[in-house]
Amino acid sequence: MQFYLPIADMPVNIFLVLAMGVAVGFISGMFGIGGGFLMTPLLIFVGIPPAVAVASVASHIAASSFSGAISYWRKRALDMPLALTLLSAGIIGTASGVWLFTMLRSLDQLDLMIGLSYVTLLTIVGGMMINESVRAELRTRKGQPATLRRPGSHTWLHGLPFKMRFKRSKIYVSAIPVLAIGFIIGFIGAIMGIGGGFILVPMLIYFLRVPTATVIGTSMVLTLVTMASATVMHAVTNHLVDAVLALILMIGGVIGAQFGARTGQKMRGERLRLLLGLLVFSVGLRFAWQLVVQPDDLYSLRLVGAV
Amino acid sequence: MMRRIAAAIAFVLTACAAAPAAAERLVVSLSNHRVAITSNFDGENLVLFGTIEPTDSKTTLRQSYDLVVTVTGPRHTLRTRRKERVLGIWVNVDAREFVRVPSYLAVLSNRPVAEIAPPDILRVNQVGIDNFLLPQRIGPDVADTVPDDPYRVAFVRLSSQQGLYRESGAGVTFLTPTVFRAAVPLPAVVPTGAYAIDVKLFADGALVARTSSALEVVKAGFEQFIAEAAREYGFLYGLATALMALLTGWLASVIFRRD
Structure with missing residues (x-):
């Protein structure tokens, strides 16, 4: 069934978009991530203008992370003060991201910027995940415990001033790395149309030593607020948020996420991380391929303004 | 008053006398002057009917005719990059701006335009995409280039791939030697706004008559509401979309709650 999207200015097949929402929602529920890094490229692939895709996916991620955050809130697996501190910097990051997005679009380099950031981020994060989970797998083969105990030793990050105590996560760290992480996530989220959950979770674990019990719930609150505000900011500055597209994606996404979460709970943590790592890494390679291989058409059009 | 009428009559008489060659005229009618984009819009085909008539009984x-x-x-x-x-x-690495060019351009004729009239006549009357003025910004100037300029070729090719530019030597059918019909295909991605239709009649390689018509493409109903809201009330629209996201997320957590 075709439906004409009012902002993307093109008809799409509702069931195709709904199916994409369900598929990405399944993966996001399984791994506890937003899934923006899969959804945005998929939308671009079916012909949605990249700028509309990035702006509309933001609200889709807001929906799926809100339903996730609610269930973590019920389980009390959520560190609200930590999330709010990350957020204060996250909002500034999002605003700067939306500003850079608008500027790059006028310079004809938005597609390149999106492509390059996907390649760098996804291959690095994916590679690290694969490496870490393969080592864990090998340790289990040798009969050692799969996960190493979190080292109690402090890194240089713990020597920084302005220390804050986050009770639920049982950590005592400087506000500087917390704010820096919040800013980075907000910034790349706005540019790439991703929530950044798959980067935020490792960052919180490795840099801030946030325990696994609270990390996903906390990351979801951050994703929720940055993506909801990115929606509003994209709507104000670029007028590119397609509410109809977003609604179809959301409905598919929240349904898929429920089934994904059930599948994910049946799998071992290391196996799950390896799968996610492979997925992230291959999406990164796909983008690298696109940048390196000669495109079918060297020319492309971009609307500057209607008269 | 009387003198004015007399002057008008004199003017009409001289005008007729000065243009004895304008012996034919065109009468055209369009199937639909207002194309509405609704939620199930998937392109539309308009039909233009017309006849060739003598201006007087002599x-x-x-x-x-062509x-x-x-x-x-x-x-x-548009920028072509x-x-x-x-x-x-x-x-x-490089881009050229095409300034105020038509977002949609269809050239429909009963046979390929190159066979209808000599090149200079086609160029003067802007007949065919190659002869249509597509101004580009080149440095400080705005000018059209030769038809085989690589940016112009790429621009026409990319627009044609979207179905927005087309040239068809079989787009006009003569039902009788003087009655014709033309099919105007509007693709699903057709831009909204005012469209102009220019009909030119050729005989023996010369332009003998022309007329014009118009149509408009508008978003209607729901589509119009959303597009206007996004453009005019960006903040409220964004806020509403964000709230819709929260509502969907909350509903999902209520429906699928398992504890």
Whole structure:
């Protein structure tokens, strides 16, 4: 069934978009991530203008992370003060991201910027995940415990001033790395149309030593607020948020996420991380391929303004 | 008052006397002057009907005519960008701006335009995409280039791939030697705004008559509401979308709650 999207200015097949929402929602529920890094490229692939895709996916991620955050809130697996501190910097990051997005679009380099950031981020994060989970797998083969105990030793990050105590996560760290992480996530989220959950979770674990019990719930609150505000900011500055597209994606996404979460709970943590790592890494390679291989058409059009 | 009427009559008489060659006139009618984009819009085909008539009882019509229908959409400005390999990756290195060019351009005729009239006549009357004025910004100047300029070729090719530019030598059908019909295909991605239709009649390689018509493409109902809300009330629209996201997320957590 075709439906004409009012902002993307093109008809799409509702069931195709709904199916994409369900598929990405399944993966996001399984791994506890937003899934923006899969959804945005998929939308671009079916012909949605990249700028509309990035702006509309933001609200889709807001929906799926809100339903996730609610269930973590019920389980009390959520560190609200930590999330709010990350957020204060996250909002500034999002605003700067939306500003850079608008500027790059006028310079004809938005597609390149999106492509390059996907390649760098996804291959690095994916590679690290694969490496870490393969080592864990090998340790289990040798009969050692799969996960190493979190080292109690402090890194240089713990020597920084302005220390804050986050009770639920049982950590005592400087506000500087917390704010820096919040800013980075907000910034790349706005540019790439991703929530950044798959980067935020490792960052919180490795840099801030946030325990696994609270990390996903906390990351979801951050994703929720940055993506909801990115929606509003994209709507104000670029007028590119397609509410109809977003609604179809959301409905598919929240349904898929429920089934994904059930599948994910049946799998071992290391196996799950390896799968996610492979997925992230291959999406990164796909983008690298696109940048390196000669495109079918060297020319492309971009609307500057209607008269 | 009397003198004015007399002057008008005199003017009409001289005008008729000065143009004895204008013996034919065109009468055209469009199937639909207002195309509404609704939620199930998937392109539309308009039909233009028309006849060739003698201007007075003395003239007799010729044996054969050629007809060219040119439909132009609302003007907009586009950049045509060219990629080149820089440090191993493909980057947009250069761009040309096409200034106030039609967003939609269809040239429909009963046979290929090159067979209808000599090149100079076609160029003067802007018949065919190659002869249509597509101004580009080149440095400080705005000018059209030769038809085989690489940016112009790429621009026409990319617009044609979207179905927005087309030239068809079989777009006009003569039902009788003087009655014709033209099919104007509007693709699903057709831009909204005012469209102009220009109908030119050729005989023996010369322009003998022309007329014009118009249509408009508008978003209607729900589509219009959303598009206007996004453009005019960006903040409220964004807020509403964000709230819709929260509502969907909350509903999902209520429906699928398992504890």
